[in-house]
Amino acid sequence: MLNSLRSIVQEVNSARDLNKALAIIVTRVKQAMHTQVCSVYLRDPAGDYVLMATEGLQQAAVGQVRLGRGEGLVGRVVAREEPVNLEDAEAHPAYQYFPETGEERYSSFLGVPIIHHRQVLGVLVVQQIERRRFDEGDEAFLVTMSAQLAGVIAHAEATGTMVAVGNTAAQAKFLGVSGAPGIAMGEAVVVAPLADLKSVPYRPCDDIDAEIEFFQRCLMAVREDIKGMGRQLEERLNREERALFDAYLAMLDDASLGGEVIAKIHEGTSAPYAWSEVILEHENTFASMSDAYLRERATDVRDLGRRVLAYLQESNQHCKVYPDKTILIGDDLTASMLGEVPEDKLIGLVSVQGSGNSHVAILARAMGIPTVMGAVDLPYTRMDGRPVIVDGYKGAVYSDPSAQLSKHYSAIAREEEEMVKGLEALKELPCETLDKHRLPLWVNTGLMTDVVRSLERGAEGVGLYRTEVPFLLRDRFPSEEEQRIIYREQLEAFAPHTVTMRTLDIGGDKALPYFPITEDNPFLGWRGIRVTLDHPEIFLAQIRAMMKASSGLDNLRILLPMISGVQELEEAKTLIYRAYHELLEENHDVKLPPIGVMIEVPAAVYQARELAARVDFLSVGSNDLTQYLLAVDRNNARVADLYQAFHPAVLRALLQVVQDGHSQGVSVGICGELAGDPGAAILLMAMGYDVLSMNATNLPKVKSVIRAINLEQAESLLADVMLLAAPADVRERIEATLRDAGVSRVVRPLAEAD
Structure with a gap:
């Protein structure tokens, strides 16, 4: 049966639409299990379970036999959410006979639920006239089949119909992760690598x-x-x-x-x-x-x-035509694919693969293009030419949107435009509360295109410059001189403001094409400081380039990523001191810059005091810290609902870090996405964070919220939320405070879409 299982799974995975997958399942399972009937019942929009495919019953019954939850044996499988295995099905009180099947009464019955994301999408059933107790192997086989079928059905159900996409348009929603914020409404253009048979758009x-x-x-x-x-x-x-x-x-x-x-x-x-x-x-x-x-x-x-x-x-x-409002969609978008679209026509991006830290996402943020990454359930080959809405805030993609949904998002887009215009007036004003508590707002950058956007929005410094971006844009390691030129541009652009440069942070979901790192569990593997300490030649060249770039400006800070203990910090500092003394011996006019540590793993949270005693500043990376504390991959759309930055455990860790850092007399900042959330910014200010660093797009929003409250309100809010047990309760309490301050529309311009 194992060979049959492999063969069927392979066929199902290759099926191009739901009908083909169902036909394969019922035919091949019936053969493999030597039964007389195999059928699939699927949930319809009304919540009933309808016979959609069968091998053994009359084909005329397909689409006609319908059961509610708890009705008949199929309904019992749905209600119990587990297999029902009966040797004498007719004797069971829930048994129902449907004459329209035109078949014999079947004694043996084995039904298993088809479950996807905790929802029962359907039931897979085998039946036999003779009495037969299906054994554990039979059950396991059918459960495996149902798991394979679940993903295929989820694709079809997401389109709102049980027909192939492209025949009957129906509004559908697909979730991914946010790559770049914003709303885009346009026409899908599907792109794929040449000669990729599985990626050809319909x-x-x-x-x-x-x-x-x-x-x-x-x-x-x-x-x-x-x-x-x-x-x-x-x-x-x-x-x-x-x-x-x-x-x-x-x-x-x-x-x-x-x-x-x-x-x-x-x-x-x-x-x-x-x-x-x-x-x-x-x-x-x-x-x-x-x-x-x-x-x-x-x-x-x-x-x-x-x-x-x-x-x-x-x-x-050669005859590719891009519409005026092109939303580029692909399995794994690349920078070259973006470059093929005229700049004035590209308004949105959707990639089935990738994460918020992917190269394309970084470019999209720099270009201000709303982007969704990791939309794994999106049937992208069937999307070409269809109307699409990209919600870069929530990481959602809507195909064939209804008139109501389109109106809703058009209103959001208009309000966003109006709000941005209104916030432009804040550029020259300080970020301070009503009672004059000052909170510097810095930006996260990675490309020179980020600089103009950041300065236009009144950034007071750079809390995180991602030095890996220049490495990602090349087909080899950049030389020390090439790095010096790049870093000098950043330092000069923001001078005299501080620029915090993080040393090379690769690994995890950021692999260099010319330095591949293949691991079973990359986020817990060879990444960040672990890579550069193992390759001191890379680390030393980067540190030397940074220090030489800062000569005469002296606005550089060096930030070390993924530090998990004092030993790693000391090893990194030793190399930094070595590079500094080498440059002095070479008669370069350089100064030793402040050195800081990123707090982004739980071990660093609980050693924040010891780490702070050995550096000049701490900077929390809330994105990685949240995923490590909650054991949730922040780039995985399937567990996106579990990634909660307002989780009480995360808030307690953030508070402990700032308290331990201040106990050693060092400044503590935060440079993750949480810093750019206007509601979260209030909590972080109340905790005592000295600097918030964020995407330039969010800076005016955060400033407007900070200027609308006083420090006492923020501290009262913090005291309240630290007693709460659920992230949803924290978010609700924050939104109530924003409503009271009259700035709730900065966080949520209009009511959420369904």
């Missing part, structure tokens, strides 16, 4: 004859390529090996793959998408075969598929 075909002619031209080009390769290798290969090229040519014949593709084009599908569908189906067929030789032929089919697809896509690239 596009309809208007002129069938022209599309078939185009397809056959591409086939002819590939035929010539294959013949040419055969001629070049003729003397180096034996007859059997040369036969592979003949097999390739045969597969391209109109009676084989070519004919299947032409049939799909006649149905109104574009040639690239039709080709990818046919190739994936054949590849899957070969891959699922038991014979090892035939199974290996899947590789040949895939290779041929990529060759033809490259021609199909390359020809289409």
